[in-house]
Amino acid sequence: MASVRLASLTKIFGQVTAIDNIDLEIDDREFFVLLGPTGAGKTTTLRLVAGLEKPDQGEVYLDNVSVNDVSPALRDVAFVFQYYTLYPHYTVRQNLEFPLKPKFRRLSKSEIDAKVSEVAKILHIESLLERETVNLSGGEMQRVAIGRAIVRTPKVFLMDEPLSNLDAKLREEMRRELTRLHLDLGFTFFYVTHDQIEAMTMGDRIAVLNQGKILQIGTPDKIYNSPENVFVAKFVGSPTINLLEASIETNTLVVGKKTLVCTISETQRNSLKKYSKRELILGIRPEDIEVSREKKKADSFKCTVYFTQSMGVEDILNLRIDDIVLRAVVPPKLLTGIGDTVYASINMKRSHLFDPKTNKRL
Numbered sequence: 001m002a003s004v005r006l007a008s009l010t011k012i013f014g015q016v017t018a019i020d021n022i023d024l025e026i027d028d029r030e031f032f033v034l035l036g037p038t039g040a041g042k043t044t045t046l047r048l049v050a051g052l053e054k055p056d057q058g059e060v061y062l063d064n065v066s067v068n069d070v071s072p073a074l075r076d077v078a079f080v081f082q083y084y085t086l087y088p089h090y091t092v093r094q095n096l097e098f099p100l101k102p103k104f105r106r107l108s109k110s111e112i113d114a115k116v117s118e119v120a121k122i123l124h125i126e127s128l129l130e131r132e133t134v135n136l137s138g139g140e141m142q143r144v145a146i147g148r149a150i151v152r153t154p155k156v157f158l159m160d161e162p163l164s165n166l167d168a169k170l171r172e173e174m175r176r177e178l179t180r181l182h183l184d185l186g187f188t189f190f191y192v193t194h195d196q197i198e199a200m201t202m203g204d205r206i207a208v209l210n211q212g213k214i215l216q217i218g219t220p221d222k223i224y225n226s227p228e229n230v231f232v233a234k235f236v237g238s239p240t241i242n243l244l245e246a247s248i249e250t251n252t253l254v255v256g257k258k259t260l261v262c263t264i265s266e267t268q269r270n271s272l273k274k275y276s277k278r279e280l281i282l283g284i285r286p287e288d289i290e291v292s293r294e295k296k297k298a299d300s301f302k303c304t305v306y307f308t309q310s311m312g313v314e315d316i317l318n319l320r321i322d323d324i325v326l327r328a329v330v331p332p333k334l335l336t337g338i339g340d341t342v343y344a345s346i347n348m349k350r351s352h353l354f355d356p357k358t359n360k361r362l
């Protein structure tokens with residue numbers, strides 16, 4: 001296994017800077033997730049690590065050794081592609097044997113058989129070994145694709161949105177399986193996805209990428225609870241964070257034409273002194289708004305339920321106060337309906353404030 005380091009890495013395709021001067025360190029045995037929207041540069045990053053693309057600038061290091069001049073075959077990384085590629089008329093066994101066959105690996109037939117059996121067992125595909133891959137379901141094919149990558153012991157395991165073609169239920173199951181696989185194998189995983197749930201549930205650490213730039217690197221907890229900028233705050237979390245234009249007036253944070261007036265704590269007050277009278281962006285996660293039928297707190301405000309979505313374990317409410325709409329997550333036992341009057345209070349201790357000029361956290 002190995003650590004991965006990207007230093008000032010840049011990749012340009014014609015007019016598009018796909019990867020823009022990124023720095024990244026992945027520890028040995030870490031499950032590292034690169035999260036970003038379509039076109040962010042995720043696949044390009046993995047292709048640079050695998051050696052399938054040459055950088056315009058910067059270096060790729062595996063275990064602190066630059067591999068810029070090492071061919072893809074000799075980098076010893078395994079790649080599970082976004083659109084999985086199995087040999088359709090080969091059996092599962094033949095697909096799994098394939099990466100072990102190159103002459104330079106010098107493995108005997110019995111060594112290959114043993115390795116294939118071991119991987120089939122790990123992935124629960126022993127009963128499928130003699131089946132042609134055209135006759136497999138999506139989830140089974142995905143397991144075989146993963147099996148092909150782990151059948152040898154690569155330095156790093158690169159996975160490009162391996163679950164994106166599966167249905168929701170199977171994705172949930174495979175998320176658990178990949179986490180288990182990572183624990184069992186102790187490989188370094190470099191995993192790419194646009195799905196924040198995958199990133200949050202599986203990653204030891206996450207890097208958020210947009211337009212070829214890394215916007216934040218941190219643990220799922222850090223990314224969720226201390227987003228460094230508006231993009232990260234919006235991209236991670238479902239339902240999406242509420243972002244409101246606000247300004248500080250004496251000891252309060254005022255939203256709209258005094259539609260909401262929120263008290264800020266002593267510590268927040270001191271750190272925000274220099275932003276007094278300036279426009280800010282107030283970010284509040286939907287679960288940090290408490291909703292009740294009666295006015296329970298002095299600083300709660302009256303609002304109308306504008307729209308509700310039942311999610312089973314919780315309800316998502318859209319609340320209207322004048323021209324502001326807030327998303328709140330509430331327990332279903334609140335039993336609200338459209339048009340009801342409720343009282344909401346914002347947990348300001350958990351609020352996020354951003355500078356609208358730079359979009360950065362204050």
Ligand SMILES: Nc1ncnc2c1ncn2[C@@H]1O[C@H](COP(=O)(O)OP(=O)(O)OP(=O)(O)O)[C@@H](O)[C@H]1O
Binds near residue numbers: 014038039042043
């Ligand atoms: N071979 C290429 N030639 C020209 N442009 C390319 C090439 N490969 C990628 N790009 C461009 O680089 C940018 C990043 O592409 P990349 O495939 O890395 O994004 P991605 O984050 O993997 O997106 P997705 O989530 O859709 O897979 C895009 O604007 C894309 O059009």
Ligand SMILES: [Mg+2]
Binds near residue numbers: 042082
């Ligand atoms: Mg991609």
